[in-house]
Amino acid sequence: MTRSRAIELRHLVALTEVARTGSFSGAADALGYTQSAISQQIARLERAVGHPLIERPGGSRPVSLTTAGQLLLGHATAITARLESINADLNALTEGGAGVLRIGCYQSVGVRIVPRILRTFQQQWPQVTVELTEAEDDGELLTAVERGDLDLTFIAYPLLPGPFAHRELLEDPYVVVTRETDPLGSDPGPIRPADLLGVPLVTYAKMREVHAIEHRLGRPELRDQIAFRSNDNGTILGLAAEGVGAAVVSWLSVDRSRPGMRTRALAGVPPRIVGIAWHQDRYRSASSEAFVRLAQQEAYVEQELIADTLSAAPGSPRLGDSDGGIDEHLAREDPVHDV
Template structure:
């Protein structure tokens, strides 16, 4: 038996479900917002398309019922309508920012000190959003993924390279020196200058954008010759400093404030690192992405309060953003 399934419309299946639930064409029409004749026509068209009688019509005031073929089709109709209703809910949730996938780029210091606070609040507000984290110490690589559409947002450090990016600043992160607690460096003052670091073995980052290399950020290229070790792991850098291998020159966010055996010195006369969050200016962002940015601002503000408490009034500002 041939069946013209292409003529079947969703409203015909909805009419079948309503007629079954109400056992009446008139009550089904009232439920659906149609006239009784319209519902009768929809069922008739459905029967022609299926090639089976689907509804028993006893006439008068007696209740209508489904035929065996109607009952078979009913199960499929309910499943189809339920799936489409679910799809509509998913699309509404996507528009509302309560579902979907949010892909975030991050580097270690932000991943330890800021991201956990953001995720705590974000997942409470948007439990239906799947957050995928991509970690890389080189924010240049993360920005390349933003440009290719592989990431929706990425934590970054200013200045950004040329590209189709928009960004917002989150936090001014001062550069500090972490030394073994018995080191004579900065003892009695708690502050050093880049000149004080001359001829001292240094430890810092490895694979980062050239603009962010410590010798460049501190404005003393000669410091590169004093680097005895470079690593992209904060724990390794701080462990080496605690053992007296060298002085670790890093941003404050990279410091473990609870680690024993270390003393943290402020560096005066140096611009702070500007931590921000960036996205592709020409790509659609689900509303949850905007909420993530707002929560990142809140977490950064909390971290700045902790930083100021730990460093006194905070590291002296140079007055110039990089």
Template sequence: MDGSIKKRDLLANVEIRHLVALETVVETGSFVQAGVALGYSQSAISQQIAALEHAAGLRLLVRPGGRKPVTATDAGERLLRHARRASAAMRAAEADLHALAAGDAGTVRVGTFQSVGVRLLPGAMRRYVERWPDVEVRLLEAGYDEELLTLLERGDIDIAFVRENRDPTFEQVAVLSDPYVLLAPADSELARDGGAVRPREIARLPLIGYRRSTEGAEAILRSQGLDPEVVFRSDEGGTVQGLVGAGIGYAVVPLLAVETSSEVVILTVADMPPRRIAIAWHVDRPPTSAARAFVQIVTELGAEIESGYAHGVSVDSSRRRRQT
């Protein structure tokens, strides 16, 4: 149980620096490393934590001594949740002021994920540079939506590609409805047959899946009561497609992520909802005119790509499946 200090109603007098110190000590496990990260001495960090514990009226950290990391008590964990929200709010406020000062020039910081970078992002960047040559676009790639949404919430990025969601913290504009396809080795029976493949057939194949079983088509299959066999996991699109071409297995991926290859056939997947991609920003931090222009270009290009999807999958003279 947490050791109790004398309780007083003093949390209203706590400063952001005290909360940031708590957050950093827990993240680094060390008063010394927290001081290095924040530019303070160890004694200054200790004083800030002591002031915070005095205000809270409870012990917030366990200090085991030696090389063991400093950890949060139960009370510390509870206060840490509020500390993280407060520090994120201050980062967002700083981002607001920078965006206001930048106006139509400056920098647009865009969060993205790997498959967007294959076909959508390069075209969007070319158009944006032509129309807004004075604006610098900084790209930051993350593996999963929650990482990108956290960066948005903290104000570390201005806009981000994400899957459509209903989180009221963010506003979003639809970009693209991206169908799932099955990648099959070119010499496989499925590739020769060339027909649409259904979830039950897919679940019987040796699959190459994402590192997280809760992501992508595997999660959809499991939600339908199917138990797919996953023989390898990777979040690297080139690795997945290369292994399919080598005959290691099959992969269900969004069409946007696919690059044409003579070793891989792209097959239509029936009865599987598409991945819906949006571009989002924080409700409290409206995009600048430069960021809005980026959003407009992305939605234009997304509509063009989706229009091409309407033609479906066709067969060329070499029996290789491709998107037309």
């Protein structure tokens, strides 16, 4: 307790900036201090914790953190994130039904679901401006929620650990998209992962490791068959339509109006679960709660479309049949989960 009481917030902020910029001068510029003031704050922090925190190589080489510095940086980052959340909460409380609602999303959700949500949301909340932040990796978006830069974000489970509450929205099954004339797509029934062995594949690029297709399919050896990876769904589908490889993607990533390709269900692979998350300890505005409700409504509509489309193919089970059918699955109100 004696050590922790001697630590001041400004010292932790200085440590965070020194680590981020790699220099005392960079931290000084970012925080509006002199370089000597930053040096004094770090020295006081080192005396308070009783450990050297920064390796100072001298010259133009960047500084680095000691083991103790790395340990303390983890706590400092969490503390500064909470401070930023305080500012975000106060702004939201002041703005009430007006102001800005900041939403994070990734491409497939941004194309297929978000536009329909926004159409209705803007009619109901005309004084609220929605700002969208897009990223290929929902881990980046969750970090922004924790930091207070986003109010809500769409996610793909499993959820990263952190101070998040969340709600499941829909099951997004994996499919295989091929060129229209490719023999792999000629059979209307579902494709098995074993059918993909030896087939050139195209799929997603940057994402959390758990979402990588080779892991989702439970076949790490497929990594060697991936001819191209892209962060753009249009590029992935274009490559599939030209016969460069079979695209392994989720249903929401498919543009059904695009010519020259066929889409088949992928059997025996659990669907991607799409959800929405927010900071469990932060103030939630009425507009934020309304956005979540609209997301649930639109997800229900999309889930019905997925089920009807996939069940129309011969040999394709209706999505959700394993636990009571899609209608029963969507009719029940999923609770809010705190992690």
